[in-house]
Amino acid sequence: MTATERFLRYITYDTRSDEASDTRPSTDKQRLLGQVLAEELAALGLENAHLDPDGAVYAHLPATPGREGDPVIALIAHMDTSPSASGANVRARRVLCTGEDLVLNAEKGIVMEAAVFPDLQENAGEELIVTDGTTLLGADDKAGVAEIMAAAEHLVRHPDLPHGRAAICFTPDEEIGRGAGYVDLDKLGADFGYTVDGGPLGSLEYENFNAASAEITVRGVNIHPGEGKNKMKNAALIAARFISLVPPAESPAHTEGYEGFYHLCEMRGDENEARLSWIIRDHSREKFEARKARMEAIAAYLNGEYGPGTVTAEIKDSYYNMLEKVADHPEVIHRARAAYRSVPGVTVKEVPIRGGTDGAQLSWRGLPCPNLSTGGYHFHGVFEYIPTRSLEAMTRVLVSLLTLPWRTAEDPDRGPIPSDKVF
Numbered sequence: 001m002t003a004t005e006r007f008l009r010y011i012t013y014d015t016r017s018d019e020a021s022d023t024r025p026s027t028d029k030q031r032l033l034g035q036v037l038a039e040e041l042a043a044l045g046l047e048n049a050h051l052d053p054d055g056a057v058y059a060h061l062p063a064t065p066g067r068e069g070d071p072v073i074a075l076i077a078h079m080d081t082s083p084s085a086s087g088a089n090v091r092a093r094r095v096l097c098t099g100e101d102l103v104l105n106a107e108k109g110i111v112m113e114a115a116v117f118p119d120l121q122e123n124a125g126e127e128l129i130v131t132d133g134t135t136l137l138g139a140d141d142k143a144g145v146a147e148i149m150a151a152a153e154h155l156v157r158h159p160d161l162p163h164g165r166a167a168i169c170f171t172p173d174e175e176i177g178r179g180a181g182y183v184d185l186d187k188l189g190a191d192f193g194y195t196v197d198g199g200p201l202g203s204l205e206y207e208n209f210n211a212a213s214a215e216i217t218v219r220g221v222n223i224h225p226g227e228g229k230n231k232m233k234n235a236a237l238i239a240a241r242f243i244s245l246v247p248p249a250e251s252p253a254h255t256e257g258y259e260g261f262y263h264l265c266e267m268r269g270d271e272n273e274a275r276l277s278w279i280i281r282d283h284s285r286e287k288f289e290a291r292k293a294r295m296e297a298i299a300a301y302l303n304g305e306y307g308p309g310t311v312t313a314e315i316k317d318s319y320y321n322m323l324e325k326v327a328d329h330p331e332v333i334h335r336a337r338a339a340y341r342s343v344p345g346v347t348v349k350e351v352p353i354r355g356g357t358d359g360a361q362l363s364w365r366g367l368p369c370p371n372l373s374t375g376g377y378h379f380h381g382v383f384e385y386i387p388t389r390s391l392e393a394m395t396r397v398l399v400s401l402l403t404l405p406w407r408t409a410e411d412p413d414r415g416p417i418p419s420d421k422v423f
Contacts, residue, residue, distance in 0.1 A: 003143075003150035003391040008129070010146055011138040014088040017080035017173045024182065025055035025080070025172035033079050037170055040149065044156045046168070054182040055172040060189070061152055061402075063165040070164025073402060074193030075151070076183075076358060076369070077144030078174030081136060082380040091132040094388065099124030104133035104382070112383050119200070119377055126387040137384040139376030143391060144196035145170055147374065150391075151398035163402045167193070171358060177318060180361035190367060192332050194401065195359035198373040201390040202346050204336050206370035207323035208353035208360045209260070209281040210288035214295050215314040216242055216276040218269070232271070233306055239267065239274035242311065245298045246278075258283045258352055260291060283321055283352055319356045322363040322370065329368040336370060339401035343393055372397070 013033040018026040025031065034051045041049035041059040049059035057079075063070060081087040095102065099121040102112040110133030114120045131137045148168060155161055167190045171179035174197070198205055220235030246262050248254075255261045260282025267276050280295065282288040292315050299313040326332060340348045353360075359369035375390025 001150065001153065003146045003395045004129075004388045006146035006149050007139075007143055007386075007391055008092060010142040011087075011090045011092060014090075015080045015138075015142075015172075016083055016087045017176045019083060019176040024053075024178075026176060026178070027080075027172075030055050030080050030172040034170065034172065037079070037145065037149070041152070041168065044153055046152065046156075052184070052187075056179075056182050056184075057168075057170040058184075058187055059152075059168045061155060061163070061166040061168065064159065064162045067162050067164045070406060071191035072165045072167055072189055074167040074169060074188055074190035074367070074369070075148045075398060075402075076169045076171065076193055076195045076362070077148055077197060078141045078171045078179050078358060079145060080172050080175050080179070081138050081142075082140065082175045084380040085136040085382060086134070087136055087138055090135050090138060092129050092137060093132070095128055095130055097123045097126050097128045097387075102128075102130065104130055108133060110134075110382065112385075117378065117383065123387055126389055128385045128387055130385045131382055133382050136379070136381060137376075137386065139374055139384055139386040140379035141174065141197045141374065143374035143376050143386055143394075147196055147391060147394045147398055150395040151402070154395065154399050155402065161399070161403050166402050169193075174358050177356075180358040180365070183358075183362060183365075185362075185365060185367055188367070192329060193359070193362065193367050193369040194332075194336065195357050195362075195369055195371045196374055196394070196398070197357050197359070198353075198371050199376060199379070200349070201373050201375040201387075201393055202340055202349045203373040204333070204340065204348055204350050204370065205353045205357075205372075206326045206333055206350075207283060208319075208321055208356050208371075209283055210285055210320050211318040211356055212280045212288070212292055213316050213318060214276075214278040214280055214292070216278065216295070216299065217312045217314070218242070218274040218276075219310055219312075220271050220273060222271040233310065234271045235274040236269050236271060238302060238306060238310065239269060239276055241302060242276060242298055243267075245301070246295075256354075260284070260287055262291065262295075279318075280315075281354075285321065285324070319360045320364055322360040322368075325363040326368050326370055332368050332370060335401065335404060336372060338404055339397050342400040342404070343396045346393055346397065 046059040221233040376386040
């Protein structure tokens with residue numbers, strides 16, 4: 001079964017995760033796809049294929065004779081889809097991309113405009129899988145799941161291709177930041193891994209944001225507005241003051257590349273109490289710490305103006321830049337580069353992640369784990385799509401990744417990650 005065929009089947013499963021849930025996984029429906037994948041892996045003959053109680057799927061592809069001493073490589077993807085858009089009743093279809101506006105739903109007037117999505121022009125002539133504009137597609141990350149499954153099947157069907165032992169893991173709840181915490185590294189038994197969870201074909205990501213959340217609480221004093229002079233402290237207005245003191249140009253709408261940001265996710269409240277939910281991001285650990293300190297300084301400044309305890313800032317770190325861990329294992333990056341280069345028509349694009357992946361958390365847990373592309377575009381929304389060529393090309397990349405011989409110390413491609421990538 002091709003990666004495209006698998007993908008079109010897997011996206012029929014609604015696996016949306018739920019941040020408000022405290023169960024493991026956050027939604028039972030993720031287990032439905034997990035059980036299907038575990039059964040398919042077992043049918044292919046992989047060892048110990050199973051769905052564990054936390055909702056993660058594990059299996060191992062044994063090494064071929066002579067490659068038993070190779071390091072064990074893990075391939076990892078997540079089964080859940082983003083809570084940002086519905087993943088139920090996905091109506092996908094295959095269309096030829098002309099580079100012009102793409103009508104997703106004529107009845108509802110939903111159009112993917114080339115002026116807004118210039119990548120349509122880059123993909124002119126490609127067959128795309130798109131939605132009907134009412135749901136997300138699920139390429140994040142069922143494309144990664146399909147590609148890993150197709151690669152495993154290919155190696156099983158072609159025992160003449162030598163490879164080391166490979167570990168496969170499909171996680172739930174990545175979209176709500178919990179998936180990596182469910183991975184049993186002892187059970188996985190890998191020396192290093194790759195998450196297959198990136199965007200356009202050829203992207204190689206081994207550096208990501210340092211991330212934190214900031215919950216700002218403002219406590220006011222409410223009194224009848226007719227007699228509020230010198231007595232009222234309007235929590236909603238003080239919250240607005242807090243927002244005004246955060247640099248307005250340092251937001252997602254004004255930043256790119258390595259530029260960090262403050263992002264206001266939610267605001268709620270009244271005169272008595274107001275709350276602001278922020279996320280803080282930066283690739284540089286030094287700048288990341290400075291951003292957190294700025295939020296605390298704003299709270300302290302407003303407390304000086306409105307009185308102690310008026311504003312509190314609860315800041316929690318979420319994840320860190322994987323580069324700090326992956327830089328010690330340059331062979332992991334070089335192997336990914338070589339795998340990409342082995343597939344005709346694939347160009348390696350090394351880009352920083354303006355976000356995070358399970359790989360970042362796994363790297364900090366001791367499993368160096370950069371991120372590879374799936375081939376998809378515009379995740380988390382109704383304009384998500386993926387070229388079918390990318391699904392099949394990534395399958396070939398993963399096969400190459402597992403079958404490449406280990407490089408010698410004399411190989412010219414072996415060496416440190418460029419110094420400008422290391423903090």
